[in-house]
Amino acid sequence: MMHKATAQTEHLVTELGVLAREIDAGPITLASDAARDEWGVLRGQWPSENDINAGIVALSDDELAMMVSKVRRFKEILEALGPAINLSLVLVAPLTAAA
Numbered sequence: 774m775m776h777k778a779t780a781q782t783e784h785l786v787t788e789l790g791v792l793a794r795e796i797d798a799g800p801i802t803l804a805s806d807a808a809r810d811e812w813g814v815l816r817g818q819w820p821s822e823n824d825i826n827a828g829i830v831a832l833s834d835d836e837l838a839m840m841v842s843k844v845r846r847f848k849e850i851l852e853a854l855g856p857a858i859n860l861s862l863v864l865v866a867p868l869t870a871a872a
Contacts, residue, residue, distance in 0.1 A: 776833045785837040786830075789819050792844045800851035812847070815840070816867050 776782075794815060816860060819840060820830040832840070 775829045777830060778820070778828045778830050779834060781807060781834045782820070782830055782837060783825050784854065785834060785841055786820050786822075786825055787843050789837070792841070792848055796844070796848050800848060800855065803851050803854040815844070 796812070801812060804812065819837065820834070822831065824830045830837075
């Protein structure tokens with residue numbers, strides 16, 4: 774089903790773009806291969822700038838809002854992995870060097 778693009782649609786798609794750039798700038802490297810593949814599929818689902826300009830999108834504003842929520846959560850999870858991974862390297866490195 775197609776939906777008319779609204780000002781809210783444009784706002785949500787812009788927010789998705791900002792979140793995607795932030796995730797792609799670093800945190801995505803902490804994800805598993807499967808999670809990176811799923812991220813690519815998810816990114817392919819949201820409307821493009823061309824869709825917005827055409828005025829018709831495949832996702833409703835409610836669906837886009839849910840997607841924004843899920844992407845925010847995915848980003849939070851990835852960012853939480855960073856300190857845990859860095860801490861494990863600090864804790865393991867001295868043990869490895871001593872062996």
